[in-house]
Amino acid sequence: MHAKTDSEVTSLAPSSPTRSPRRAVYYVQSPSRDSHDGEKTATSFHSTPVLSPMGSPPHSHSSVGRHSRESSSSRFSGSLKPGSRKILPNDGAHKKGQKHCDVIEEEGLLEDEERGRGHRRRCYFLSFIVGFFVLFSFFSLILWGASRPQKPKITVKSITFEVFNIQAGSDSTGVATDMITMNSTVNMIYRNTGTFFGVHVTSTPLDLSYLQLNIGSGTINKFYQSRRSQRSLSIGVTGNGIPLYGSLSGLSSSTGTATIPIPLKLGFTVKSRAYVLGKLVKPKFYKTIDCNVTFDPKTINVAISLKNSCTYD
Structure with a gap:
């Protein structure tokens, strides 16, 4: 008895009195990487x-x-496209961790950006302050430079002697000497040439001297002169009982009047201060005046012109 083949079994199956269950055949197609090999x-x-x-x-x-x-x-994994990610069991925890890290990173970026904005604000503020001071200083410098050429003009017109007496006397220590008493008035004109500022004016004492001996003095009261205006000033220069210690001996008569002309010198300094921009821009002007005066006994109470006898520095 020989073994029957599958084909014989299949062909004899309908005539068999007991039918055995037919085996169903399934075919599994494995994926082939060679798409061209059909x-x-x-x-x-x-x-x-x-x-x-x-x-x-x-x-x-x-x-x-x-x-x-x-x-x-294997078919499912093989059908995934390149670049796709496999879903793992702990993928949710990984995503949560990634989101947490992203949140932390975003907060750090926001803090850095906020710090950067604060730094920029401070830089802008400092730049504004520095720029303001630079511009203000530049503007003040322009005003100062523009005001410097506009110096006040001072003209000493004349001096008038009302009293000029030389008499014998004694000083405070009892030493006998000739003493002089004189009274005079100096006339002058002060003019402010400033086009956009007024000036405050003061001066040093007006000293009238013979040789190195001061025989009379006077002061200019402080005043304010508005822009592009002028005024006339009369300053009294007086001396009372000034000891001469032989300086003018032989120049006076028995009545105490001078017998010959006496050369004198008048000197003083006028100070002018302008307030161009409040007290921030304050140009100052100094004018030193020296005048040669010749007293003539015949000119008592007569104005002696000094227009051509004074120097202005």
Whole structure:
């Protein structure tokens, strides 16, 4: 008795009195990486029979199940596109951690940006302050430079002697000497040439001297002169009981009047201060005046012109 083949079994199956369950044949097509090899795919499809779970033993069923799951997973993994990511069991925790890190990073960036804005604000504020002071200083310098050429003009017109007496006397220590008493008035004109500022005017004492001996003195009271205006000033220069210690001996008569002309010198300094921009821009002007005066006994109470006798520095 020879072994029957599958074809004989199949052909005898209808005439068999007891029908055995027909085995269903399943074919699993394995993925082929060669897309152009269609014949191999077809051959693989027909040449890989898998027995039905109904006709296979229990161990064959589990084996086929595992093989099917592995094939399905391999097909699923093989069908993923390049660049796709596999979902892992702890992928949610990873995403949460990633989101937490992103939040921390974003907060850090916001803090850095806020610090940068604060730094920029401080820089802008300092730049504004520095720029303001630079512009203000430049503007003040322009005003100061523009005011410097506008110096006041002072003209000493004349001096008038009302009293000029030389008499014998004694000083505070009792020493006998000739003493002089004189009274005079100096006339002058002060003019402010400033076009946009007024000036405050003071002066040093007006000293009238013979040689190095001061025989009379006077002061100019402080005053304010508005822009582009002028005024006339009359300053009294007087001396009372000034000891001469022989300086003018032989120049006076018995009545105390001078017998010959006496050369004198008048000198003083006028100070002018302008307030161009409040007290921030205050140009100052100094004018030193020296005048040669010749007293003539015949000119008592007569104005002596000094227009051509004075120097202005």
